[in-house]
Amino acid sequence: xxxxxxxxxxxxxxxxxxxxxxxxxxxxxxxxxxxxxxxxxxxxxxxxxxxxxxxxxxxxxxxxxxxxxxxxxxxxxxxxxxxxxxxxxxxxxxxxxxxxxxxxxxxxxxxxxxxxxxxxxxxxxxxxxxxxxx
Amino acid sequence: xxxxxxxxxxxxxxxxxxxxxxxxxxxxxxxxxxxxxxxxxxxxxxxxxxxxxxxxxxxxxxxxxxxxxxxxxxxxxxxxxxxxxxxxxxxxxxxxxxxxxxxxxxxxxxxxxxxxxxxxxxxxxxxxxxxxxxxxxxxxxxxxxxxx
Numbered sequence: 204x205x206x207x208x209x210x211x212x213x214x215x216x217x218x219x220x221x222x223x224x225x226x227x228x229x230x231x232x233x234x235x236x237x238x239x240x241x242x243x244x245x246x247x248x249x250x251x252x253x254x255x256x257x258x259x260x261x262x263x264x265x266x267x268x269x270x271x272x273x274x275x276x277x278x279x280x281x282x283x284x285x286x287x288x289x290x291x292x293x294x295x296x297x298x299x300x301x302x303x304x305x306x307x308x309x310x311x312x313x314x315x316x317x318x319x320x321x322x323x324x325x326x327x328x329x330x331x332x333x334x335x336x337x
Numbered sequence: 338x339x340x341x342x343x344x345x346x347x348x349x350x351x352x353x354x355x356x357x358x359x360x361x362x363x364x365x366x367x368x369x370x371x372x373x374x375x376x377x378x379x380x381x382x383x384x385x386x387x388x389x390x391x392x393x394x395x396x397x398x399x400x401x402x403x404x405x406x407x408x409x410x411x412x413x414x415x416x417x418x419x420x421x422x423x424x425x426x427x428x429x430x431x432x433x434x435x436x437x438x439x440x441x442x443x444x445x446x447x448x449x450x451x452x453x454x455x456x457x458x459x460x461x462x463x464x465x466x467x468x469x470x471x472x473x474x475x476x477x478x479x480x481x482x483x484x485x
Contacts, residue, residue, distance in 0.1 A: 219353050226360050230367060237371025250450040254457055255377035267446075304376075307447040311402060311440045314449065315466045322383040329383060332376040333450055 243304070244274040250307035252333030262330055263298045267305035271313045282313045286320040293324055302330035379453065395437045395465070395476060397427050400452055404443030408452060417451055424459035435463040439472040439479065 245268040266274035273285045280288050293301075301321055305314050318329055401409040408415050415423050428434060438452050449466070456464055473479050 219357065223353070223357060223360065226357070226364055230360065230364050233364070233367035233371055237367065237373060238375070239370055240372055249376055250447040252377050252379065252450050252454055254379060254454050256380045258378050302378075305446050307445060307450070309446050310442070311444045311446050311449040312442060312468050314446055315440055315468055318381070318383075318466065326383060329381045331379040331381070331450070331453075333379060335374065335377055 244277065244279070245272070247304050247306045248308065249304060249332055249334040251336035253336050254333075255335070258330075262300040262302040262328075263296065264302050264304060265317070267303065267309045267313055267317065269306040269308045271309055273313075273317065282316055285317060286323070289320055290324045293326065299326060300328040300330065301326050302332055304332050379450070379457075395435055397430060397434050397436055399437040399439045399472065399476065399479065400424075400456075401439045402441060402444040402448045402452060404441045406445055406448040408448065420451065420455035421458050424455050424461060428459050428461055434461060435465060436461045437472060437476070438464060438466045439469055440466065441469050 243266065245266050247266055247268065267282075268274065271282050273280050273282050273288075275288060275292060278288065303314065303317065314331075321329055398411045403409060408417070408420060410423050410427070424436075427436065436456055438449070438456075440449060453464065453466075467475065469479075
């Protein structure tokens with residue numbers, strides 16, 4: 204029979220340092236990999252896409268919800284009234300580049316109308332955001 | 338001897354429990370607040386000027402996105418995996434081409450994105466997206482039966 208020697212005495216309490224090390228590593232991981240962002244005004248499921256072009260430096264974000272409502276900053280408008288709002292908003296803010304987070308289940312007609320309106324008020328670039336797909 | 342006169346008894350080891358509580362709270366905070374995976378980008382340069390589209394701008398068969406999100410080119414329904422090949426065939430028809438994507442009422446954004454990406458992948462740079470009623474105004478040859 205193998206003799207393993209005398210059994211070592213058990214500690215009175217569990218040793219916490221390895222646990223704290225792991226938790227600190229997890230915090231560091233989340234701090235480095237994650238990106239904090241402002242809460243979206245509407246829950247949007249982006250369409251799935253495969254292409255990814257270079258991102259512009261700065262662009263204002265417009266949301267198109269699944270119900271077709273358009274969200275600009277803290278304002279909600281029906282798509283048909285968007286031109287008036289867009290015109291006054293972009294003339295005031297002076298943006299020339301707009302990114303659109305449109306829900307994949309929203310009507311494509313709404314997005315086309317929105318893009319046409321943006322073209323009319325001389326938005327130079329429209330960026331459509333998609334979810335990475337296959 | 339009163340209680341106040343007694344020496345304060347200090348524990349030999351610092352208690353780790355409050356620190357662990359705080360660290361776990363921080364961990365949960367960062368897990369909840371972080372967003373992973375940045376969205377992809379499709380960029381469109383809008384055409385300059387006030388000029389409206391005219392019939393001679395479009396020398397290709399339009400691509401129809403129907404209300405049930407199926408895609409039709411030249412009267413045939415095209416499955417998604419063959420979309421790029423069909424677009425490449427369209428591109429080979431003329432040297433300088435502008436593709437018109439016609440969207441029927443009820444079609445969803447996802448189908449539109451599929452068509453745009455297929456066109457981009459096939460090398461079609463100029464794309465016009467129109468609603469069915471607007472497309473009819475530009476191309477009188479389009480009838481309701483074209484997309485059926």
